[in-house]
Amino acid sequence: MVDSIFLALSVLTIGSAIVAxxxxxxxxxxxxxxxxxxxxxxxxxxxxxxxVAMFQLSVYVGSIAVLILFTVMLVRRELIFNxxxxxxxxxxxxxxxxxxxLGIGTIIIGSGLKSMETDTASVDxxxxxxxxxxxxxxxxxxxxxxLASAVIGALALARREDVTSDQRTx
Amino acid sequence: xxxALIDFVLVSVALLAIGIYGLSVKRNAIRMLFAVEMIVNxxxxxxxxxxxxxxxxxxxxxxxxxxxIAAAEVAVGLALIIVAYRMxxxxxxxxxxxxxx
Numbered sequence: 001m002v003d004s005i006f007l008a009l010s011v012l013t014i015g016s017a018i019v020a021x022x023x024x025x026x027x028x029x030x031x032x033x034x035x036x037x038x039x040x041x042x043x044x045x046x047x048x049x050x051x052v053a054m055f056q057l058s059v060y061v062g063s064i065a066v067l068i069l070f071t072v073m074l075v076r077r078e079l080i081f082n083x084x085x086x087x088x089x090x091x092x093x094x095x096x097x098x099x100x101x102l103g104i105g106t107i108i109i110g111s112g113l114k115s116m117e118t119d120t121a122s123v124d125x126x127x128x129x130x131x132x133x134x135x136x137x138x139x140x141x142x143x144x145x146x147l148a149s150a151v152i153g154a155l156a157l158a159r160r161e162d163v164t165s166d167q168r169t170x
Numbered sequence: 171x172x173x174a175l176i177d178f179v180l181v182s183v184a185l186l187a188i189g190i191y192g193l194s195v196k197r198n199a200i201r202m203l204f205a206v207e208m209i210v211n212x213x214x215x216x217x218x219x220x221x222x223x224x225x226x227x228x229x230x231x232x233x234x235x236x237x238x239i240a241a242a243e244v245a246v247g248l249a250l251i252i253v254a255y256r257m258x259x260x261x262x263x264x265x266x267x268x269x270x271x
Binding site: 002003006010013014017018020021026029030033036037040043044046047048049051052055056059060063064067068071072074075076079082083085089090092093094096097098100101104105108109113114116117118120121122123125127128131132136139143146147150151153154155157158160 | 172173174175176177178179180181183184185186187188189190191192194195196197198200201203204205207208211214215218219221222223225226227228230231233234235237238239240241242243244245246248249250251252253255256259260261
């Protein structure tokens with residue numbers, strides 16, 4: 001059986017996900033996305049993975065959501081409050097969502113996952129650190145290079161080419 | 171632990187379905203990025219949940235890698251949205267008609 005913390009977290013996560021997609025203002029939408037990501041971090045805490053939860057909080061809530069918030073603020077004001085979608089597509093999308101939920105949900109409920117519970121102790125997070133520095137260290141280096149190149153690429157993409165250095169006022 | 175694996179998997183399925191709804195219906199580029207984030211997060215939740223119930227540590231490691239890659243993806247995606255906004259003065263993806271520079 002589920003406990004009340006799980007229920008509250010799932011209501012928070014799913015509800016703020018719907019709010020993030022459906023609310024009119026994009027700024028409130030990004031705050032809703034922030035709440036969804038925090039709810040996922042709460043699930044990680046429930047799953048005895050505090051390291052992943054803190055990583056989620058610092059990377060997703062701390063950097064990605066703030067980055068999205070700043071990008072939203074760069075956009076013109078009337079575009080932030082403008083909902084662009086047609087209603088027929090919307091009903092088709094809601095139908096697709098319900099079909100997916102019911103279909104995959106019935107498949108999962110009918111499968112053998114239902115009996116899967118555990119009494120064993122969770123993995124110590126020191127093990128994750130050891131894994132990162134021993135077996136996964138080439139992957140860690142490659143990931144660092146990917147992150148660096150992605151950030152440099154993002155900076156190069158978002159650079160304004162029409163402003164030269166002698167036009168700046170400062 | 172009182173919660174079974176199937177509860178976490180069902181929450182993850184609900185989040186995945188909401189994300190796919192957002193991707194298929196919304197035409198606002200930033201909202202589509204929200205939807206992509208939800209899908210990635212449902213995958214991460216699945217990884218950590220299965221890693222808890224098996225139990226092993228590889229699932230958590232893979233989830234950490236996935237979170238880091240998603241951060242890079244969002245940075246590049248937001249830069250692309252800013253470039254497209256500067257070019258078309260709009261964030262409606264139906265207006266992004268050409269990929270020529």
